[in-house]
Amino acid sequence: MVDSPNFNPVLSTTRASLLRKAEHPDPLPLQLPRGLARTAQVLICPYCSQSIQTQVKQRSGTLTWLACVGICLLGGSVGCCLIPFCAPALLDCEHYCSSCQRFLGRSAYITL
Numbered sequence: 349m350v351d352s353p354n355f356n357p358v359l360s361t362t363r364a365s366l367l368r369k370a371e372h373p374d375p376l377p378l379q380l381p382r383g384l385a386r387t388a389q390v391l392i393c394p395y396c397s398q399s400i401q402t403q404v405k406q407r408s409g410t411l412t413w414l415a416c417v418g419i420c421l422l423g424g425s426v427g428c429c430l431i432p433f434c435a436p437a438l439l440d441c442e443h444y445c446s447s448c449q450r451f452l453g454r455s456a457y458i459t460l
């Protein structure tokens with residue numbers, strides 16, 4: 349077939365990819381929830397389609413690091429710059445599905 353004078357590798361590749369797409373269509377893009385609060389939310393998980401209450405985990409974020417640097421610049425003594433990492437109000441909240449444990453979104457004061 350390759351030695352045939354009518355063989356066009358571009359058309360052959362395109363036809364093969366179209367046939368593959370017809371057999372396995374692309375999945376729909378997931379719509380992750382937006383505007384999550386800092387507390388657990390009841391919603392439908394876009395991954396497992398279950399009605400769940402999110403699990404919230406607190407992680408250091410941009411505001412945490414800015415507060416840390418600010419304390420250092422203001423002359424905070426050794427260790428004082430670590431206080432923001434223990435202050436829940438300065439931490440970001442990440443929401444996870446309680447059923448499939450996948451990441452669903454983040455609630456942060458500052459996002460870059």
Ligand SMILES: [Zn+2]
Pocket residue numbers: 393394395396397398445446447448449450
């Ligand atoms: Zn889920």
